Amino acid sequence: MSGTGPTLSGQPVQRAVVHIPATxxxxxxxxxxxxxxxxxxxxxxxxxxLSLSCTVLRSIYFxxxxxxxxxxxxxxxxxxxxxQPYMAQLLLSQVVADAANxxxxxxxxxxxxxxxxxxxxxxSGPAVRVLDLVPFWYTDTTGTVQxxxxxxxxxxSDFTLVDISRAEGKFTFAPTQCEDFxxxxxxxxxxxxGTITRVMHDITPGSVRTIAFGQELTPGLVAA
Numbered sequence: 005m006s007g008t009g010p011t012l013s014g015q016p017v018q019r020a021v022v023h024i025p026a027t028x029x030x031x032x033x034x035x036x037x038x039x040x041x042x043x044x045x046x047x048x049x050x051x052x053x054l055s056l057s058c059t060v061l062r063s064i065y066f067x068x069x070x071x072x073x074x075x076x077x078x079x080x081x082x083x084x085x086x087x088q089p090y091m092a093q094l095l096l097s098q099v100v101a102d103a104a105n106x107x108x109x110x111x112x113x114x115x116x117x118x119x120x121x122x123x124x125x126x127x128s129g130p131a132v133r134v135l136d137l138v139p140f141w142y143t144d145t146t147g148t149v150q151x152x153x154x155x156x157x158x159x160x161s162d163f164t165l166v167d168i169s170r171a172e173g174k175f176t177f178a179p180t181q182c183e184d185f186x187x188x189x190x191x192x193x194x195x196x197x198g199t200i201t202r203v204m205h206d207i208t209p210g211s212v213r214t215i216a217f218g219q220e221l222t223p224g225l226v227a228a
Contacts, residue, residue, distance in 0.1 A: 009209030010051035015039055018069070020049065022056070022205040026187040027142050029076045029132070032058065036070045047074060051207050054183040057147045077147025080107030081132040088126040096121055096137055103134040104149075112149035114138065142187070154188030156199065165193050166213065173198075177214045182207070185214045 010017040012034050022032040032049060041063050049056040059079030063072045075082065085106045090099065097118045101111045103126070117138050126134060135141050141151050161181040168175055175198065179185055182205050189200050198218030206213045 008051075010049065010207050012036065012049050012072070012074075013042075013044070013047040016209070017049075017051075018208070020051070020205070020207045022049075022054075022203075022207065024187060024203045024205075025142070026201050027140065029081060029143050030056070031061075031073065031075045032056065034072045034074065036072070038068050039070045041065070041070060041072075045079065049074070051205075051212070052180075052182050054145070054205070056145050059147075076143040077110070077149075078108050080104070080109040081135070081149075082130055083107045084129060085126070085131045087128040090121070090124045090126070093120060093122055094124070095119070099124055099126065100134055100138065102126075103131045107131045110148045112138075112141065112151060114151050117141075117151040145183075154186065156188050156190060158190045158192060159184045163191075163214075168196075173218050175216050175218055177216060179212060179214050182212050182214050185216055191216065191218070 010020050015036055017034055018037045019035045020032055022030070024030040034049065045059050047058055047060060049058060056076070058074035058076055061073045061075050061079060063070060085103060088102065095118055097114045099121065100114065104111045117140065135149065138151060141149050142154065144150050161179065161184050163177045163179040166176040166178050175191070177185065185191070185200060185203050185205070187200050187202055191198055191200065200216045201219050202217050204215040206215070
């Protein structure tokens with residue numbers, strides 16, 4: 005448990021639920037009590053060693069509480085961009101860079117995921133659709149699109165396994181460092197070893213519960 009509660013750009017947070025998928029944009033829902041919204045779109049959520057750069061999508065005040073939904077990065081990938089034909093041969097990275105520039109997001113570095121397109125017609129719609137052409141992508145904690153494989157290293161910080169839903173492959177943990185629980189990382193207990201595919205952190209000032217869905221679970225040294 006952290007000695008400091010969660011904050012959103014310095015404002016104390018009553019509760020936050022963070023959803024981090026294996027691919028795509030992560031998002032979080034935050035509850036602030038008696039909070040005056042400063043009106044800025046870009047915020048930073050902080051708890052333990054987890055720091056998330058995000059943008060407000062929705063902010064509603066009711067019954068002395070404010071609820072916000074925030075999305076990774078600058079919020080640009082959800083914006084609608086116009087159609088654009090590319091009639092000559094070009095790299096996929098150029099198509100992605102053009103979309104990112106239109107919506108004010110950092111340009112993703114495709115690296116080995118880049119490829120040559122003979123021609124491409126970008127349809128009008130959310131900018132994020134151009135990323136469907138990329139074989140694999142996700143957003144890091146800064147909100148930047150990444151295309152390299154995430155870390156698969158073993159989680160070595162202390163945690164307690166609170167509950168297991170065997171049929172769903174769902175594990176509930178009480179972590180000491182929730183930032184270690186990310187898609188791709190491996191966890192190990194006396195009964196199970198698993199690779200995390202997606203994560204939800206449920207955070208309050210007094211506690212954090214991390215729900216991790218896992219795959220390729222194998223029995224450990226003792227029976228479950």
